[in-house]
Amino acid sequence: MTGATDGPALSERARARAEYRRAQHRRALLVAGTATAIVLVAVVAVVTTAPGWERAREAFFSPERAWEVLPEVAEGLWLNLRVWVVASVVGLTVGLLLAVVRTSRLPALFPLRVFTVLYVDVFRGVPVLLVLLLVGFGLPALRLEWLPVSAAFLGGLAILLTYTAYLAEIFRAGIESVHPSQVAAARSLGLTRGQAVRKVVLPQAVRNVSAPVASMLVSLQKDSGLISILGAVDAIRAAQIATTGDYNFTPYVVAGVLFLLISIPLTRLVDAWSARQGWRGSLRGVSGAGVVR
Amino acid sequence: MTAPPLLSLREVRKSFPAGPGRRAGRRTVLDGIDLDVGEHQCVVLVGSSGSGKSTLLRVVDLLEDVDDGQVLLDGVDVADPWVDADAVRARLAMVFQQYNLFPHLSVLDNVTLAPRLVHRRPRGEAEEAGRALLAKVGLADKARGYPDQLSGGEQQRAAIARALAGGPELLLLDEVTSALDPELVGEVLDLLLELRAEGTTMLVATHEMDFAREVADEVVFLHDGRVHERGTPAQVLDDPQRDRTREFLRRLR
Numbered sequence: 001m002t003g004a005t006d007g008p009a010l011s012e013r014a015r016a017r018a019e020y021r022r023a024q025h026r027r028a029l030l031v032a033g034t035a036t037a038i039v040l041v042a043v044v045a046v047v048t049t050a051p052g053w054e055r056a057r058e059a060f061f062s063p064e065r066a067w068e069v070l071p072e073v074a075e076g077l078w079l080n081l082r083v084w085v086v087a088s089v090v091g092l093t094v095g096l097l098l099a100v101v102r103t104s105r106l107p108a109l110f111p112l113r114v115f116t117v118l119y120v121d122v123f124r125g126v127p128v129l130l131v132l133l134l135v136g137f138g139l140p141a142l143r144l145e146w147l148p149v150s151a152a153f154l155g156g157l158a159i160l161l162t163y164t165a166y167l168a169e170i171f172r173a174g175i176e177s178v179h180p181s182q183v184a185a186a187r188s189l190g191l192t193r194g195q196a197v198r199k200v201v202l203p204q205a206v207r208n209v210s211a212p213v214a215s216m217l218v219s220l221q222k223d224s225g226l227i228s229i230l231g232a233v234d235a236i237r238a239a240q241i242a243t244t245g246d247y248n249f250t251p252y253v254v255a256g257v258l259f260l261l262i263s264i265p266l267t268r269l270v271d272a273w274s275a276r277q278g279w280r281g282s283l284r285g286v287s288g289a290g291v292v293r
Numbered sequence: 294m295t296a297p298p299l300l301s302l303r304e305v306r307k308s309f310p311a312g313p314g315r316r317a318g319r320r321t322v323l324d325g326i327d328l329d330v331g332e333h334q335c336v337v338l339v340g341s342s343g344s345g346k347s348t349l350l351r352v353v354d355l356l357e358d359v360d361d362g363q364v365l366l367d368g369v370d371v372a373d374p375w376v377d378a379d380a381v382r383a384r385l386a387m388v389f390q391q392y393n394l395f396p397h398l399s400v401l402d403n404v405t406l407a408p409r410l411v412h413r414r415p416r417g418e419a420e421e422a423g424r425a426l427l428a429k430v431g432l433a434d435k436a437r438g439y440p441d442q443l444s445g446g447e448q449q450r451a452a453i454a455r456a457l458a459g460g461p462e463l464l465l466l467d468e469v470t471s472a473l474d475p476e477l478v479g480e481v482l483d484l485l486l487e488l489r490a491e492g493t494t495m496l497v498a499t500h501e502m503d504f505a506r507e508v509a510d511e512v513v514f515l516h517d518g519r520v521h522e523r524g525t526p527a528q529v530l531d532d533p534q535r536d537r538t539r540e541f542l543r544r545l546r
């Protein structure tokens with residue numbers, strides 16, 4: 001809006017306004033810079049003057065130890081990533097199906113609908129940790145021959161069960177956000193109920209909730225670390241193993257950094273992507289609210 | 294015996310819940326409507342908002358079930374629940390006040406959706422016909438665009454093209470210019486006049502009296518869910534016999 005370089009010469013008034021805005025901008029930068037510097041200095045001062053700082057630095061931030069354990073922790077992370085990808089794909093698919101079942105009115109789907117409501121209620125209401133323990137120790141107790149009992153499988157299953165319930169609720173909100181007049185338009189053209197859902201409702205529903213779904217997938221990536229509780233050797237478990245013996249906790253920091261290396265770019269990617277989704281015809285009426293003076 | 298009219302309504306009644314809860318009672322919107330629309334005819338519904346015009350159109354398009362009465366299409370009562378409603382709706386077409394285009398589909402895909410899914414035309418054939426229709430409504434260059442890139446008038450013309458794509462026997466128009474800026478109303482009405490000249494059968498709810506005068510074979514004035522006065526445009530619009538009709542027309546001026 002400001003800084004139009006070509007076009008007709010600006011009036012005296014417009015130039016005065018532009019100059020005022022530039023001055024305001026310089027002032028804002030100065031305030032932000034000063035505030036950041038004060039906070040940084042304060043944090044560094046408090047941490048480095050703490051009585052235990054020397055020992056803490058050795059125990060948590062030892063570069064040699066970090067380099068040593070990196071391969072093991074990274075290999076653990078590879079397991080986290082595999083669990084994440086599989087749980088994402090299955091969770092998205094099943095979550096969307098459950099949302100469709102729950103919003104459908106077909107009599108034949110009634111039992112499935114009841115199951116969906118119960119399932120979502122239970123798995124949204126129980127802490128993930130509890131689901132992990134129940135699935136991880138409960139299912140093997142059944143001694144089903146065909147059921148894999150590896151910690152990675154059971155842990156992944158527990159996380160999948162919880163996240164599928166979350167995703168089903170998000171997709172349901174998306175379906176209900178599509179205006180009934182869209183269905184009326186589709187049905188009036190002769191489309192069947194199923195065709196209207198597939199071709200008109202679902203595409204709009206999925207777009208409407210793409211941002212919350214994406215952020216759910218980011219936190220699924222992070223929560224894949226919970227499978228370590230069942231003993232699966234993922235990044236966290238690998239770090240834990242490496243700390244036994246010498247009480248040097250650097251491996252945990254390494255695991256944390258590795259998780260960040262994945263989740264931060266992923267979050268930024270999702271942000272950029274959903275910002276770009278000023279998508280076709282949504283009812284988002286807040287355009288420009290951010291630039292109001 | 295003469296063939297029955299394309300569409301006949303007999304004693305059609307429809308009510309809605311007057312409010313939340315069971316004790317709120319029901320509000321009668323259509324209170325025994327009789328109406329005939331013959332092939333190539335145009336019937337125009339007028340009346341103040343809340344008089345039941347939109348509900349009547351939605352009842353004909355089977356978007357609402359009636360409480361009582363008959364909706365006869367070619368003599369067959371399509372209000373019967375055992376009639377295949379999807380097949381009936383495929384023979385009719387509705388244009389809505391708010392256009393209701395599908396925002397996630399291009400203009401051409403909006404127009405070809407029903408031909409491909411409902412009328413089972415191959416994509417190439419449907420797109421060829423769709424492009425011809427878009428050219429007819431003056432949107433040939435917008436086929437690949439999306440609804441939110443069009444002006445209100447263009448969106449409504451696209452919606453009319455979408456309605457025509459299935460080759461409907463009857464076109465239902467629900468106040469199709471009410472949401473448009475005044476300077477965009479003309480382009481939509483011109484298109485409808487053209488369709489009328491081609492003999493398209495129409496049932497129209499509108500507040501545009503000049504347009505009604507031009508296209509209507511019969512004007513039906515609705516009041517409180519009943520037909521209050523009916524006749525040719527000259528009779529109803531220029532020489533109304535009843536007070537309510539006169540009052541309504543006076544307020545429009």
